[in-house]
Amino acid sequence: MSKVTIYGDQRSNFVRSVELVCLQKQVDYQIGGEFQGRLIKWKSPEHFQLHPFGKMPILFDGDLVLAESLAICRYLAQQPQGAALIDADPKVQAVQDMWATLAAGDIDRLLIRRYLLEFVGMDGLVENPNLERMARRKPDAEQAVAVVERQLQQHDFIAGDEFCIADALLVPTLQYVTLLPAELAVIKQDSVIHDYIARVRGMAGFERVLA
Numbered sequence: 001m002s003k004v005t006i007y008g009d010q011r012s013n014f015v016r017s018v019e020l021v022c023l024q025k026q027v028d029y030q031i032g033g034e035f036q037g038r039l040i041k042w043k044s045p046e047h048f049q050l051h052p053f054g055k056m057p058i059l060f061d062g063d064l065v066l067a068e069s070l071a072i073c074r075y076l077a078q079q080p081q082g083a084a085l086i087d088a089d090p091k092v093q094a095v096q097d098m099w100a101t102l103a104a105g106d107i108d109r110l111l112i113r114r115y116l117l118e119f120v121g122m123d124g125l126v127e128n129p130n131l132e133r134m135a136r137r138k139p140d141a142e143q144a145v146a147v148v149e150r151q152l153q154q155h156d157f158i159a160g161d162e163f164c165i166a167d168a169l170l171v172p173t174l175q176y177v178t179l180l181p182a183e184l185a186v187i188k189q190d191s192v193i194h195d196y197i198a199r200v201r202g203m204a205g206f207e208r209v210l211a
């Protein structure tokens with residue numbers, strides 16, 4: 001596989017997820033805004049042609065244009081080289097898929113879209129964050145954290161004892177949430193999530209991505 005391009009911004013949790021998978025699969029990659037030598041302006045009509053909802057990441061691999069983090073991660077994971085990120089046993093694979101879907105869906109929505117982004121976005125702290133709305137949403141965010149914690153009390157990684165796509169989708173999200181100030185925190189100081197993040201950050205090349 002030759003060098004791929006991840007369309008997006010390195011601060012995006014999902015761009016980081018794709019990077020983690022590239023590292024595990026030894027896929028050479030760059031992050032950028034160009035497609036076929038042309039700069040694709042964020043939210044331009046060209047952007048919407050490449051991603052139906054004008055989001056990031058998008059993967060460019062030769063003539064392949066692929067939107068959606070989970071689809072991108074699965075495509076990369078199917079490359080022959082590097083770590084096996086998809087278990088051969090269909091039952092284990094199904095559980096890995098379930099956690100990957102939860103990580104990119106409900107968990108991201110409750111922790112990032114509906115909670116963290118109320119306080120901090122790509123361009124820094126939100127001016128006058130709606131703290132009342134955050135307080136209303138906090139129990140849902142805490143529920144998502146509890147779901148993750150229950151699983152990590154039994155396993156080193158989210159879908160078992162091996163790192164898989166679901167971990168790549170989950171850890172950048174959780175790491176951002178740990179950075180919230182104490183009054184907005186939803187991950188307690190003694191949570192197993194901190195050990196989990198440290199375990200994943202300790203993997204080859206990951207510390208730079210999860211800076």
Ligand SMILES: N[C@@H](CCC(=O)N[C@@H](CS)C(=O)NCC(=O)O)C(=O)O
Pocket residue numbers: 012013014015054055056057067068069070104
């Ligand atoms: N379902 C998409 C979600 C991607 C997503 O929400 N990306 C964010 C950045 S982390 C984005 O593009 N936000 C801009 C927007 O929603 O308009 C995926 O899994 O790739």
